[in-house]
Amino acid sequence: MNPNSNRFLSALAITAIAAVSLNSCKPKGAEAAISGDAASKVYVAPGKYDEFYDFVSGGFNGQMSVYGIPSGRLLRIIPVFSTFAENGYGFSEETKPMLNTSHGFVPWDDLHHIALSTTNGEHDGRWVFANGNNTPRIARVDLKSFRTAEIIEIPNSAGNHSSPFITENTEYTVAGTRFSIPIQGNPDVPINTYKQNFKGTISFVKVDSSTGHMNIAFQILTPGVNFDLSRAGKGKSHDWFFFSCYNSEKANTLLEVNASAKDKDFIMAVNWKKAEQYAKAGKGKMVPAEYAHNIYDEVKHQATSTIEKQVLMLDPKDCPDMIYFIPCPKSPHGTDVDPTGEYIVGSGKLAALIPVFSFTKIQQAIANKTFDGTFDGFPILKYEAVLHGEVQKPGLGPLHTEFDNNGNAYTSMFVSSEIVKWNIKDVKVLDRVPTYYSIGHLSVMGGPTRKPYGKYMIAYNKITKDRYLPTGPELAQSAQLYDISGDKMKMILDFPTVGEPHYAEAIPAEKIRNNSIKIYKIEENQNPYAAKGEAQTKVTRNGNEVHVYMTAIRSHLTPDNIEGIQQGDVVYFHVTNLEQDWDVPHGFAIKNANNAEILIMPGETQTLKYIADKVGIFPFYCTDFCSALHQEMQGYLRVSPKGSNVALMFSTGKNYPAVDTTTKTVKP
Amino acid sequence: MNPNSNRFLSALAITAIAAVSLNSCKPKGAEAAISGDAASKVYVAPGKYDEFYDFVSGGFNGQMSVYGIPSGRLLRIIPVFSTFAENGYGFSEETKPMLNTSHGFVPWDDLHHIALSTTNGEHDGRWVFANGNNTPRIARVDLKSFRTAEIIEIPNSAGNHSSPFITENTEYTVAGTRFSIPIQGNPDVPINTYKQNFKGTISFVKVDSSTGHMNIAFQILTPGVNFDLSRAGKGKSHDWFFFSCYNSEKANTLLEVNASAKDKDFIMAVNWKKAEQYAKAGKGKMVPAEYAHNIYDEVKHQATSTIEKQVLMLDPKDCPDMIYFIPCPKSPHGTDVDPTGEYIVGSGKLAALIPVFSFTKIQQAIANKTFDGTFDGFPILKYEAVLHGEVQKPGLGPLHTEFDNNGNAYTSMFVSSEIVKWNIKDVKVLDRVPTYYSIGHLSVMGGPTRKPYGKYMIAYNKITKDRYLPTGPELAQSAQLYDISGDKMKMILDFPTVGEPHYAEAIPAEKIRNNSIKIYKIEENQNPYAAKGEAQTKVTRNGNEVHVYMTAIRSHLTPDNIEGIQQGDVVYFHVTNLEQDWDVPHGFAIKNANNAEILIMPGETQTLKYIADKVGIFPFYCTDFCSALHQEMQGYLRVSPKGSNVALMFSTGKNYPAVDTTTKTVKP
Secondary structure: OOOOHHHHHHHHHHOOOOOOOOOOOOOOOOOOOOOOOHHHHHOOOOOOOOOEEEEEEOEOOOEEEEEEEOOOEEEEEEEOOOOEOOOOEOOOOOOHHHHEEOOEEOOOOOEEEEEEEEEOOEEEEEEEEEEEOOOOEEEEEEOOOOEEEEEEEOOOOOOEOOOOOEOOOOOEEEEEEOOOEEOOOOOOOOHHHHHHHEEEEEEEEEEOOOOOOEEEEEEEEEOOOEEEEEEEOOHHHOOEEEEEEEOOOOOOOOHHHHOOOOOOEEEEEEEHHHHHHHHHOOOOEEEEEEEEEEEEEOOOOEEEEEEEEEEEEEOHHHOOOOEEEEEEOOOEEEEEEOOOOOEEEEEEOOOOEEEEEEHHHHHHHHHHOOEEEEEOOEEEEOHHHHEEEEEEOOOOOEEEEEEOOOOEEEEEEOOOOEEEEEEOOOOOEEEEEEOOOOEEEEEEOOOOOOOOOOOEEEEEEOOOHHHOOOEOEOOOEEEEEEEOOOOOOEEEEEEEEOOOOOOEEEEEHHHOHHHOOOOOOHHHOOOOOOOOOHHHOEEEEEOOEEEEEEEEEOOEEEOOEEEEEEOOOEEEEEEEEOOOOOOOOEEEEEOOOOOOOEEEOOOOEEEEEEEOOOOEEEEEEOOOOOOOOHHHOEEEEEEEOOOOOOOOEEEOOOOOOOOOOOOOOOOO | OOOOHHHHHHHHHHOOOOOOOOOOOOOOOOOOOOOOOHHHHHOOOOOOOOOEEEEEEOEOOOEEEEEEEOOOEEEEEEEOOOOEOOOOEOOOOOOHHHHEEOOEEOOOOOEEEEEEEEEOOEEEEEEEEEEEOOOOEEEEEEOOOOEEEEEEEOOOOOOEOOOOOEOOOOOEEEEEEOOOEEOOOOOOOOHHHHHHHEEEEEEEEEEOOOOOOEEEEEEEEEOOOEEEEEEEOOHHHOOEEEEEEEOOOOOOOOHHHHOOOOOOEEEEEEEHHHHHHHHHOOOOEEEEEEEEEEEEEOOOOEEEEEEEEEEEEEOHHHOOOOEEEEEEOOOEEEEEEOOOOOEEEEEEOOOOEEEEEEHHHHHHHHHHOOEEEEEOOEEEEOHHHHEEEEEEOOOOOEEEEEEOOOOEEEEEEOOOOEEEEEEOOOOOEEEEEEOOOOEEEEEEOOOOOOOOOOOEEEEEEOOOHHHOOOEOEOOOEEEEEEEOOOOOOEEEEEEEEOOOOOOEEEEEHHHOHHHOOOOOOHHHOOOOOOOOOHHHOEEEEEOOEEEEEEEEEOOEEEOOEEEEEEOOOEEEEEEEEOOOOOOOOEEEEEOOOOOOOEEEOOOOEEEEEEEOOOOEEEEEEOOOOOOOOHHHOEEEEEEEOOOOOOOOEEEOOOOOOOOOOOOOOOOO
16 A cells, blocks of 8 residues: 555545546556557658657757657757756857756756747747746757757746747747746745745846847746646737646645645736836836846857846736636646637646636736735726636546647546546537546647647557566656547557657757758858868867867768877867768767767867877777778877977877977877 | 769779669669568557567667567667766766777667577577777677677777677677787887788687676787678587678788789688687687676676786787688678588678688588688688579679578668678579668578578668658668568568667567566665665765665655755765566656766665765756656756755655754654
């Protein structure tokens, strides 16, 4: 018997879901009937392409994964918040600044959510955003290069969970605190003064419409709740943003019981247009706030990190009519806006029904002041006044809802391990299918946009157990693909995922594939250490710092012999890949490095820092099989004792060694 | 025009493969006809299992990947030589020692080859070995837990490429130097004294037949060539090991030209039984050699790293009849032994034919001294005397050969991007299929064993280009699955892979799946910092070192509030997962850590080190979605200024805070 199950059940009991045991994940019913043509529906024959790119958050791996749908094949892992030995991200001198934060270099984060950029509420295929949950951050990946282009830290925050959801024209990407903490003022307070001292914030990060560059426009101070998820309005609700929050009890211990005490928590509705006006009108004030802002320049092929020092904070006390609270049963996770922008679906993970709110009614209730008291001084809209309807008996543990192009909604049910399809207008349940097991988020193709594509839906499950061949105690997580083109949902594929597939967004392949770049043009390379031809290769010394300007091209590293390095030298290998062909990266590694390798794309320069701490001969080589003579693409570094009289010299192989002891910069 | 192509072509011209351009990867012929039932052949319906586990090296990502075959689904990435933010490998205190080396902590390596353990030459499903190419090492993964159990460094080596191939009963796993270097003696010599001063070694690492523990039995000093791959004999050739070598020219610069000067390089045949006898007879000597030996204990849940100081070296001058050289055209990559042990196939990557050597003839040539001179003092066997036959016109750039259960061989052709099937007995070509593009290794199910399973073959390609939807300049690498059950090979699936799928071995699922463990038993947990129940949780201080003995169980971390930490403290969070259910890991992360998270399997303890460098309130939480109330599985750490009078205290949530200022170790 799970020694904590009583505690857990007591929380559940309050919600009238008394008989649930999390230990029996397997739904009782038979598995969904597998249609005979499922194989042909998911099979992408050699030489053919998937229909959709699926951008999947990696959860606790800190990366973003790209899957092809319907095949479920992993097309690429894009490193975002975690170091990635595979291509040197976070190890090369050029990429290290991407992982800088206000408290130094951080090699990891917990990437939960994905937001593809939109124009008029439809995917435009330009960028994909992701949140860092542990060190509060938002990242932007450029979909031309599939590279992390920018990371901005969110100050006055802890647990950036309700993020990076975006407004319809990608005007803003948002960030809300999952954990409230002391904001400004004295940070060293007793934890049990939570109710007095702990606050939340939500941040609106402006996205430049042409470059994508992010800047924190303003933050809004909020009550000390836990924000979970959020969604922007659409169409008529364009000016609003909806944040789900739990722990309106403001508990600071035993949250699994104490944050589930009330019947209803809230969805917080924020009029961001009004907030924008308040910010412009000088209603906020600049407050001290240290946060890193990191940008990767794909022309210089290097990242820069700037530490910002203040941020504009709006106190809602000074900003009337900006924030309203909508009661929502109970500990809501998802707050999802349908394609028309009229309906807002709350998914109270401990609730036995799914409330659907009407934007029109919300506006009426605000106009008519149909309030039901206040929360921390903010008006609470009357539940019945803003309710469109309740989906009754949907299942247990509703978490998240997405939409198709035919007026249907699909809600994931964590506790009862199923997906429920229901009609938005009449809130009637239409169909249900099992998931294996314990689904978290789901994703309909284009599901959060104004024009969903439908066709496929994917369940991202939290528990895998027996779905695949076992791999010891640690298992891949389970995703399941459903055909939703007909009236009934049909499970057609199980596919495992890396990390935790927390959330995902899918986009038709044609919106991205033709803009995807294949190489970097060598003539545009502005890395200060680039050698744009073998004639530009050199080795220079400045004190104990040695710079090797190296080139890589099939099948040679130039220089391939280097001598005159002394023990204690710090050697920077700046390797430029001279190739201008698609898919001919080179790699570089050297023996005895306490570092990784670097992988250099055609036209690019990357730098590996090497501490020459031992005397001897250390081979280096290309790590990415590039040609029939890849294995011969190697060289040697000679490290002599400190004070040795071996002069700095290097070779392109023609007339080595050649020494010019006057300049200490030697060319054969 | 590739500015280096003249240099490259001059090397190729010597080999009579003059007209090859690496830039045009796409074979001219039409793609292999896709059989109409290919979809059903590779489709594994939801709830069904793959037939084979495929253990795939990750190349430059340093990890090992496990794929299901025939679906091509990635079942798991097993971290081996590189840090892995996804589960805290190389970040947790328990796993950090696994990446220790003689030159400190190294966060990366280049994992090239896989060897599944065998008994009588057949897979026994116990362990899988992998080589570290950059820092010379061999790793052993335990197939009960799919965890890296042991890593041993190889001294007197550089570029451990021809590794970790094993003998028939897993008596030894071997390691040969890809790069020759100065071995013993003065390591600081001019690089152009290569011919005088640079040597190779091959190492025989004994594997304990019951525990799998590795120890270096002996090393053999060899000529200064580059060893590429190797294979043990089988059956009649059981006592022998065959190593391919290139750069018998002993060039030290411009290897793509200078190491391709000779018509033939060699396969080095080593009588390891004789070597073993010489070692036992005291023919070797102990030489200084610093190398790390790291073992992960799955009962203590922690790794230890020992630095060894010497190794037994055999000088072949003192060991007659142990080593012979077999001429092999040209720069051989693969040296592969057929299931009977009679035939050894050399794959000279610049050769226009594939030589097949006869073990019987090799023995006759040795007995009759049918030599053709010497290489560095070792007898060279006469090519014609040991040749079984030559596969004529197989294609361009033969790299690697595996075998089926019907007397057929399959050789990968890098330059002409194809696989050629041929009959071992009459060396006649039977079939050829294209690969997309530039295949490196291939893998037949059970292909390197005495009893191949056949049925499927996989091409691991080096160039991907247009095989999948584009993902910017960096692409996943391409694997292709072939049905080889009939006379003709049929391509049935493209599947992308993580890292570089350098080599792989596949094993029938039933040989592993029933031995795979699901949890660690909590009562067997011997981690000294384990709390085996919430009653055992505590927080202790010793100077500025604080130890938190924490438990995780759905849906609570105990303690969940901790105060009395002072700025500058080093806090160790020892988190024990109390769950005893399959697939209920918990994770742990804390804000402002300059570290990763940890992922803790049921019954296990893992430790995260946290430097309390800032004053404030820092939330911690479970990072692996575990229950409906996972989001509530959180707590707070309060860090006060140094010298603060806030006493050390913590909470299980019941009567917090409670303070005992006398002991500084406080329990409510």
